Amino acid sequence: MKKKILNAILIFLFLSVGCSQEQPAQKIDLSKREQVILREDENIITYAYLPQYSHTVSYHRHHLLVEYLRKETRLNIKQIFPDTFNKHIKMVGQGRIDISYSNPFVYVKIANRYGAGAFSRVVEVGNRKNFRGQIICRSDNRSIKNIADCRGKRLIAVDPTSAGGYLYPLGHFYNHGLTKSDFSEIAFSPGPGGKQEKVVLAVYAGKYDIGTIREGTLKVVSDKIDINEIRVVASSRWYPGWVYSARKDLAPEIVEKIKKALLKLNYKNKDYKPILQAADIMGIIPSDDKDFDLVRKLSAKLGLSL
Amino acid sequence: MKLGFRSKIYLGLFSLLLLLGIVILFVVSMIMKEALLEENRNRGISIGSILAARMAEPVLAMDFFRMKTLVDETVRLSDDIFYTFVLNDKGKPLVHTFKGGFPIELKEANSVSDIHKYSIRLLDTGKQLIYDYAFPIIIDKDRFGTIRIGLLRTKIQEVINRLIRSTFLSTGIVIIIAVFVGTALALPVTSRIKILHKSSEQALLGNLDIQVAPLLKKNCWEIMNCNKKECPAYGKTYHRCWYIAGTMCPDCIEGEYAQKIKSCKNCHVYYRCSGDEIQSLAESFNSMALSLKTHLSELQNAEKTLKEQQQLLKTVLDATPDFVFLQNNKSVYLSANKSFCDLIGRQEKKIIGKTDFDIFSERRAETYIKEDHNILKSGNPLFKECKISGREGTKWLHVVKIPVYEADGKIGGLLCSGRDITELKRVQEQLAQAQKMESIGQLVAGIAHEINTPMGIVLGYAQLLLEEVKPESQAYNDLKIIEKQTRICKKIVADLLRFSRRTESTMKLLNINETIEDVLTVVEHTFKLDRVSLARRLEPALPAIVGDNEKLKQAFINLVNNAFDAISGEGMITISTHYDAQLDEVIISVLDTGDGISSGKIDRIFDPFYTTKPVGKGTGLGLAVTFGLIQEHKGKIEVESPPPAESNDVKSSGGSLFTIHLPVSGEKKEMEIEDVKHIGIR
Numbered sequence: 001m002k003k004k005i006l007n008a009i010l011i012f013l014f015l016s017v018g019c020s021q022e023q024p025a026q027k028i029d030l031s032k033r034e035q036v037i038l039r040e041d042e043n044i045i046t047y048a049y050l051p052q053y054s055h056t057v058s059y060h061r062h063h064l065l066v067e068y069l070r071k072e073t074r075l076n077i078k079q080i081f082p083d084t085f086n087k088h089i090k091m092v093g094q095g096r097i098d099i100s101y102s103n104p105f106v107y108v109k110i111a112n113r114y115g116a117g118a119f120s121r122v123v124e125v126g127n128r129k130n131f132r133g134q135i136i137c138r139s140d141n142r143s144i145k146n147i148a149d150c151r152g153k154r155l156i157a158v159d160p161t162s163a164g165g166y167l168y169p170l171g172h173f174y175n176h177g178l179t180k181s182d183f184s185e186i187a188f189s190p191g192p193g194g195k196q197e198k199v200v201l202a203v204y205a206g207k208y209d210i211g212t213i214r215e216g217t218l219k220v221v222s223d224k225i226d227i228n229e230i231r232v233v234a235s236s237r238w239y240p241g242w243v244y245s246a247r248k249d250l251a252p253e254i255v256e257k258i259k260k261a262l263l264k265l266n267y268k269n270k271d272y273k274p275i276l277q278a279a280d281i282m283g284i285i286p287s288d289d290k291d292f293d294l295v296r297k298l299s300a301k302l303g304l305s306l
Numbered sequence: 307m308k309l310g311f312r313s314k315i316y317l318g319l320f321s322l323l324l325l326l327g328i329v330i331l332f333v334v335s336m337i338m339k340e341a342l343l344e345e346n347r348n349r350g351i352s353i354g355s356i357l358a359a360r361m362a363e364p365v366l367a368m369d370f371f372r373m374k375t376l377v378d379e380t381v382r383l384s385d386d387i388f389y390t391f392v393l394n395d396k397g398k399p400l401v402h403t404f405k406g407g408f409p410i411e412l413k414e415a416n417s418v419s420d421i422h423k424y425s426i427r428l429l430d431t432g433k434q435l436i437y438d439y440a441f442p443i444i445i446d447k448d449r450f451g452t453i454r455i456g457l458l459r460t461k462i463q464e465v466i467n468r469l470i471r472s473t474f475l476s477t478g479i480v481i482i483i484a485v486f487v488g489t490a491l492a493l494p495v496t497s498r499i500k501i502l503h504k505s506s507e508q509a510l511l512g513n514l515d516i517q518v519a520p521l522l523k524k525n526c527w528e529i530m531n532c533n534k535k536e537c538p539a540y541g542k543t544y545h546r547c548w549y550i551a552g553t554m555c556p557d558c559i560e561g562e563y564a565q566k567i568k569s570c571k572n573c574h575v576y577y578r579c580s581g582d583e584i585q586s587l588a589e590s591f592n593s594m595a596l597s598l599k600t601h602l603s604e605l606q607n608a609e610k611t612l613k614e615q616q617q618l619l620k621t622v623l624d625a626t627p628d629f630v631f632l633q634n635n636k637s638v639y640l641s642a643n644k645s646f647c648d649l650i651g652r653q654e655k656k657i658i659g660k661t662d663f664d665i666f667s668e669r670r671a672e673t674y675i676k677e678d679h680n681i682l683k684s685g686n687p688l689f690k691e692c693k694i695s696g697r698e699g700t701k702w703l704h705v706v707k708i709p710v711y712e713a714d715g716k717i718g719g720l721l722c723s724g725r726d727i728t729e730l731k732r733v734q735e736q737l738a739q740a741q742k743m744e745s746i747g748q749l750v751a752g753i754a755h756e757i758n759t760p761m762g763i764v765l766g767y768a769q770l771l772l773e774e775v776k777p778e779s780q781a782y783n784d785l786k787i788i789e790k791q792t793r794i795c796k797k798i799v800a801d802l803l804r805f806s807r808r809t810e811s812t813m814k815l816l817n818i819n820e821t822i823e824d825v826l827t828v829v830e831h832t833f834k835l836d837r838v839s840l841a842r843r844l845e846p847a848l849p850a851i852v853g854d855n856e857k858l859k860q861a862f863i864n865l866v867n868n869a870f871d872a873i874s875g876e877g878m879i880t881i882s883t884h885y886d887a888q889l890d891e892v893i894i895s896v897l898d899t900g901d902g903i904s905s906g907k908i909d910r911i912f913d914p915f916y917t918t919k920p921v922g923k924g925t926g927l928g929l930a931v932t933f934g935l936i937q938e939h940k941g942k943i944e945v946e947s948p949p950p951a952e953s954n955d956v957k958s959s960g961g962s963l964f965t966i967h968l969p970v971s972g973e974k975k976e977m978e979i980e981d982v983k984h985i986g987i988r
Contacts, residue, residue: 025430028415033407036399055366060446081367 045077045254050088050102050242052158052165053220054194055081062101064275065265072261075254085161085195092116098250099258103163103214104295107243111289112306115248119259121287122241125216125280130238133168134217136203137210139231144210147176147234153209154185156202158195160304163295164214165196168236171298197221204229216280239298240291244284259286312496319488320481327477335470342462342469346386350439350457351424353380353387358441358453361392365400365443365450373401386461388436392443393452400451412454416440420449428459435459498584502591514599517544518588526575530555546579549593563593627725632710634719637661637678649726677707682717685709691727702731743914750914754802761799765792801927815850818858818892818968819883825862826881829870838873840866843882848892849970853939861935864928865896865964871919872900872962885970891941894966902960903947911945941968 047066049058058081066079080097082088085106091097093114100107100116110116124131137144144150150173158165166188173179180186187208189195196217203211204225210233218227244262246255262284265272276283299306309317357380364372377390381403391402391412399408418425418440425440441453505516526547527533527540534540537554539547547553548570551562557573559566570576580586620643623630629646633639642657650657650665662671662678681688687708694701705724712718768789775781822844830840869879877899885892903911903918910916912933915926936943949963 025428025435026415028409028411028429028431030409030412030431032410033404034410035407036402038394038398038400055363056445059366059448063446063448081363083367083369 041076041078043076045075045098045250045258046096047077047079047099048082048088048091048097048101049079050085050100050106051082051194052085052103052162052196052214054197057194057220061279064278068265068272068275069258069261072264073254073257075257077258083191085159089113089161092245092247095247095249098247098254100245100247101242102245103161103242104240104292105163105167105299106161107245108292108295108299109161109306110245111292116245117248117255118243118245118287118289118292119255120262120284121243121291122279122281123283123285124241125282127282128238129241129285131164131241132215132238133164133166133172133236134213134215135169135172135210135233135235136200136213136218136230137233138203138206139229141209141231144233147173147178150210150233151178151182152184154187154207155183155210155212156187156189156199156208157212158199158214159188162195162212162214163239164236165199165212165217167295167298167302167304168214168239169212169234170302172234172236174302197224200230201225239295240287242281243287243292310496311499312492315488315492315496316485319492320485323477323481323484327474327481331470331473331477334473335466338469338473339466342466346437346457346462347426350426350437350455353383354424354439354441354453354455357390357455358443361443361453362445362450365392365394366445370401377401377403380455386458388434388456388458390453390455393454395449395451397452412438416454418442418452420444429456435463495584498588502584502588505591505595509595509598514595514602516595517592518595519544519546519592520581520585520588522579524578526555526579529575529578544592545596546589546593548573548576549589628723629725630721630723631657632719632721633678635682635717637675639665640719678720681707681709681720685717700728701726702728739913746914750802754799758796758799758803761792761796765789765796768792798927801931812854812856813852814855816853816855816858817848817850818853818894819844819846819848821855821858822862822881822883822894825859825866829863829866833866833870833879836870837876838870839878841878841880843880845882845884848883848885851892851939851968851970853968857935857938861932861966862894862896864932865966868928869896869898869900869962869964872898872902874901886967889967890970891967892970894968896964897949897961899961903945903962908945908947912943936966936968939968941966943967 047062047069049062051058053061059079062079066077069075070077077099080091082091082097088097088100088102089106089110092100092110100110102110107116107118111118121129123129135147135150144153157169160166170180173182185208187202189198189202191198196213197220199211199213200217200221201224202208215235218230218232221227244259246258263286265276265284267273267276267282296306357376360376361373363369364376373392377392380390381387389403389412391404391408392400393413394400397413399413402408412429415429416425416427416438420442423441427438427440429436429438435458437457437459439453439455439457441455442449443451443453502518505518508514508516521543525543527537532540532555534554539545539550539553542550547555547558548567549563551566552560553566555573555575557569559569581589623643624645626643627645629643629649631639631642631646639657639660642654644654647654647657652665657665662674665671666674677688680686687706689704689706691702691704694703703724704727705722707720707722709717710719710721768785772782772785772789775785823842826840826842833840866879866881873879879899880897881894882897883892883894907918911918912929913926914930916930917926933943944965944967945962946965947962949961
């Protein structure tokens with residue numbers, strides 16, 4: 001009897017041990033060390049998308065396009081991700097961004113400051129060659145019914161260099177008699193990337209009464225929040241869309257190759273359609289610097305330095 | 307060493323708790339270990355997944371500062387995060403938390419494919435175990451690199467060990483508490499059991515005056531307030547009323563415990579006085595002891611009576627001359643009386659428990675067993691007479707075997723009784739002989755009486771003729787022969803008549819010495835011629851006896867003639883007389899130095915017509931006539947051959963001694979006369 005009990009206990013212990021999920025350990029020697037040195041590839045054409053959204057959205061939107069350009073031009077084009085609008089602008093100035101895809105306001109800045117030249121611009125979804133900004137608030141905010149109600153409110157904008165997310169709505173406010181001093185507070189999206197989304201989320205959270213975004217942003221954040229909770233108070237007038245520009249010293253033949261490849265993209269072409277859909281554009285058309293004089297004028301009217 | 311009940315409880319409790327503790331400890335520690343490892347795994351996965359998600363932006367931006375910040379922050383999250391690093395899509399380290407270079411082997415130590423969310427490997431650095439987690443950095447289905455996090459297994463093990471120690475400690479504390487609680491619970495139980503044990507030992511030693519049950523706060527007579535001092539339960543503080551018969555409460559039922567307990571259980575005295583199982587046991591033990599004492603006393607009295615009866619029965623059985631024994635249905639001896647023991651020459655203890663095969667020869671035992679079997683089978687008793695031979699000679703036994711029935715009517719054994727009827731058999735034979743001899747005597751007396759007259763006529767005519775014929779003539783000689791033979795015939799007839807007591811006796815006082823001297827004077831001369839001398843040892847002052855002088859002379863003549871005939875050649879016949887004052891008898895003895903009488907013949911020498919002499923020498927009536935004459939004088943005659951040494955002065959091994967006892971008063975006590983009648987006509 002005692003033997004049976006002992007056997008039962010041993011079997012129980014054995015089974016219990018057998019139930020363990022422990023795996024055999026792999027021997028490893030941590031004493032063998034090396035220094036980490038990363039070597040950048042040479043002859044890279046850097047492509048940067050102004051970080052109005054998060055890097056991952058930027059990547060999602062443009063990595064097929066960059067891939068297309070790499071194949072089409074046989075150039076070693078690589079997408080890079082500057083964290084902020086200012087950094088983007090500076091990197092163009094530093095020559096670290098060869099091809100810049102930016103809003104018109106940033107473009108006029110890099111053109112004015114560093115001599116970048118526009119060579120094409122995009123056709124927005126809806127086949128619009130222009131885009132505009134939007135002024136939003138929470139749907140349940142009864143104190144804001146029209147643009148005049150925005151006076152004295154807390155405002156959050158995308159970035160001081162944002163076109164749709166700051167410049168265009170600010171022009172709209174200006175046209176309705178509201179200047180920056182008429183708001184109790186003007187804040188900008190914090191941190192790197194995802195700046196458009198952050199404006200919507202800040203208004204949605206109630207931290208700010210109103211926000212300024214480019215049109216189309218609500219669609220981007222529709223998977224994060226219930227966009228019915230957000231109401232568009234007003235939209236700005238239409239301005240030229242996003243623009244491709246090359247840094248001042250980039251070889252013209254490279255610019256031409258890239259421009260040619262970009263203009264080749266046709267939404268009706270089944271091979272190019274996914275590329276354009278990912279980038280959330282309908283197509284790319286030729287452009288030059290004078291297309292953005294309107295933006296220069298608006299900046300001047302608002303007293304913004306370029 | 308035998309464990310006590312208390313020790314067993316402690317040991318059992320301790321073992322049980324220890325076993326339980328070990329099992330719980332093991333199971334809990336296993337569960338905790340698994341849970342901790344699982345938790346650790348999940349934590350690692352959680353940290354890694356978050357880091358991988360957070361790392362997407364810096365990796366895209368190649369923001370080494372943010373990447374470095376993120377891996378450093380991750381390591382700082384917890385002590386058990388040993389390292390964190392990021393590999394690019396080519397497997398080269400982008401940032402890491404190691405100081406003094408990146409461990410080369412670590413790059414390849416773990417990998418994760420694009421389709422898996424993570425991969426875990428256990429690494430052994432020799433000093434510690436590390437769970438290495440690998441998470442792919444996937445952006446829009448493209449692989450940008452790998453996050454690797456190392457969590458120290460040692461830290462988890464420390465937590466596990468701490469938990470095991472805590473569990474072990476808790477189990478130990480629980481065991482100690484349980485032992486204390488168990489002790490507190492077991493102590494009253496074991497102490498009461500100990501008291502019960504001691505009481506049972508006392509009971510075994512014979513002391514039944516034991517009081518095990520506890521005293522109550524209130525006894526039944528106090529609860530009922532009855533004050534019935536005549537109630538058997540009154541005043542018995544150690545006994546409960548429901549165990550006592552004959553209690554006098556109105557609701558009490560007559561009878562013993564078995565009859566009244568059902569009713570008692572509804573009584574409020576029972577509710578108040580009854581306790582737990584051990585108290586009930588002690589109370590029932592008390593009552594049992596009391597009952598046992600009563601029954602034991604009765605039993606002892608019964609045993610005493612039984613012993614007395616047994617002793618009485620044994621005395622009766624041993625006193626009876628009949629042998630008695632009892633056997634069971636397997637023929638095993640259960641009892642035997644003294645006579646049976648004497649008969650078979652064995653002690654009683656060597657008979658009891660034995661069978662016939664142990665006591666008798668196989669042949670005889672088989673016979674007895676067969677008889678027993680028939681009796682046990684049929685139930686019919688057996689009556690038989692049997693003759694047995696042994697060292698003490700042959701004996702006749704009358705045996706009765708009867709079956710003994712048990713209470714259920716079955717035969718449980720048999721009782722055998724028997725008696726020695728050897729003497730009866732002998733007397734029966736003697737009686738038959740005596741009857742035969744009596745018939746012969748009557749016949750002889752008749753014949754003698756009838757012959758006596760013709761013989762007288764024959765003798766008379768023969769004597770008349772002798773007077774008429776010349777003595778020298780042939781006729782004279784023939785007549786002489788006729789006369790002589792006729793006289794012989796007349797003597798035989800006279801002897802026969804004397805034998806059959808047909809002659810008249812003339813009883814008078816006489817001196818036996820003179821009668822003897824008369825006889826000896828007649829025969830002495832004749833005996834001397836044949837060199838047989840006579841020796842006289844006659845006590846001079848003998849008392850006179852009453853008798854017929856002639857008949858006594860005839861008796862003595864027959865004896866001395868018989869003695870003379872027994873002596874072949876030279877010899878001596880010693881006649882002595884003396885008076886036995888105690889028996890008041892005159893004793894006459896005739897001792898010869900002859901050939902003696904063989905043991906086979908000595909019993910028959912007084913029978914009529916029995917003779918050892920040659921044909922023509924004796925009639926066989928001499929000693930028979932002598933016997934009859936002495937009997938007529940209310941005396942008795944005995945013979946011993948060879949004679950006892952003290953009676954024989956002559957150094958001779960042979961001879962015979964005839965002794966005659968004659969009563970002085972001429973009368974005997976009735977009993978003695980009866981004895982003589984029993985002896986017969988010897």
